[in-house]
Amino acid sequence: MLRAAVTLADEVGIDALSMRSLAQRIGVVPMALYKHVANKEELLDGMVDVIVGDIDLPTPGADWKAAVRERVLAARASLLRHPWAARVIESRTSASPVVLDHMEALVAAFRAGGFSVDLTHHAMHALGTRMWGFTQEVFPTPAQPADADARAAMLGRFAARYPSIVEMASTTGGCDDQFEFEFAIDLLLDGFERLHQQGWTSAERS
Amino acid sequence: MLRAAVTLADEVGIDALSMRSLAQRIGVVPMALYKHVANKEELLDGMVDVIVGDIDLPTPGADWKAAVRERVLAARASLLRHPWAARVIESRTSASPVVLDHMEALVAAFRAGGFSVDLTHHAMHALGTRMWGFTQEVFPTPAQPADADARAAMLGRFAARYPSIVEMASTTGGCDDQFEFEFAIDLLLDGFERLHQQGWTSAERS
């Protein structure tokens, strides 16, 4: 049933996934679903578990940095298979055992790398949603008018009001999500490494 | 009307904010709202604009790092006034002018600090949702049974399965959101600074 929900959401989108549509897909009456989940939230929890459970386990034995990096990128790969997954994960309010397994593994990787509990804690916070392999889109692409003249005029007004954004958008081509994501975790991981090497403690905060 | 929606959401929560409840609060029939917004999404867009428009402008003239930091923390302060704001912002699909103003200011700050367009671009991506002053909660607090014995037993099982997490949770006290947030942006900003100083380009990526 959870698998069915996941594939249905893949096909029709998460908004079109209702208890009724899922029931119909399974060939069962809507209320039958409630023998398996208490409510829709629990269904979504289960769907997240399916995806998180699909995260490929990283090769053991690597140093902490590679281990964390690999695991986070594996999570990303799993999430990217389902466009709706990020939004659903963000909306969860509690962590299931499957989710906790993922976090436990990350925390353990830092600890195995000799990180203090303190630094590990803050490092996890700093990773934020990136530990799930996604970050919110920073620049949503605005809707463009179809008419070419209108589009040019709009771009002109846009450039007048947001010169820095336009400069950036026109200089760099379309952005490579994967590159941006790796840029960010690497920046964070390098920062963690530096703090770790210099024996950073949260007490001695500037 | 947008202000009314914001204060109503503050009072009753974002889930209880329906077109009907908002209309009733204003003392008008539900469909009257549709003379001002095309649909509920546009209402939410407007509510975000109200909040983003409330961001205190940072003192001009500071160096890029202070400027970015101040602006992001100001955004955070504005967001924190409305518990539902983060979730709503995350769910937006396009950026309004008010939102673009905020981003433009951040991009401009990097550029004024001598950052290349390239590095600025990646820096913005790396900031991610933090440019809005929030990061998703990393560790949701699990529900605890009321009975003391049951709670102890549960903690035991929990510690057996998630030793690293429990170690972390018991060593560090409850976590200070603000501290974690500042830890993360500072880590990122320091990373940006380092890359900037060494003339980093995305071409020469390792």
Added chain:
DNA sequence: AACCGTAGGTGTACAGTGTACACGTGTCAA
């Protein structure tokens, strides 16, 4: 062999949601 608990599926019903559409009503410019 009779029994019963339990897991699962069914049917109906209800309150609540967003919003389409047709219809007022007032105000202000031509």
Added chain:
DNA sequence: TTGACACGTGTACACTGTACACCTACGGTT
């Protein structure tokens, strides 16, 4: 006086999640 326009109204519809009572089949105990 007229007519455009901004704004409010009322009704109606399709859809949502889910409470509640009911049915059915199977596995183990007596």
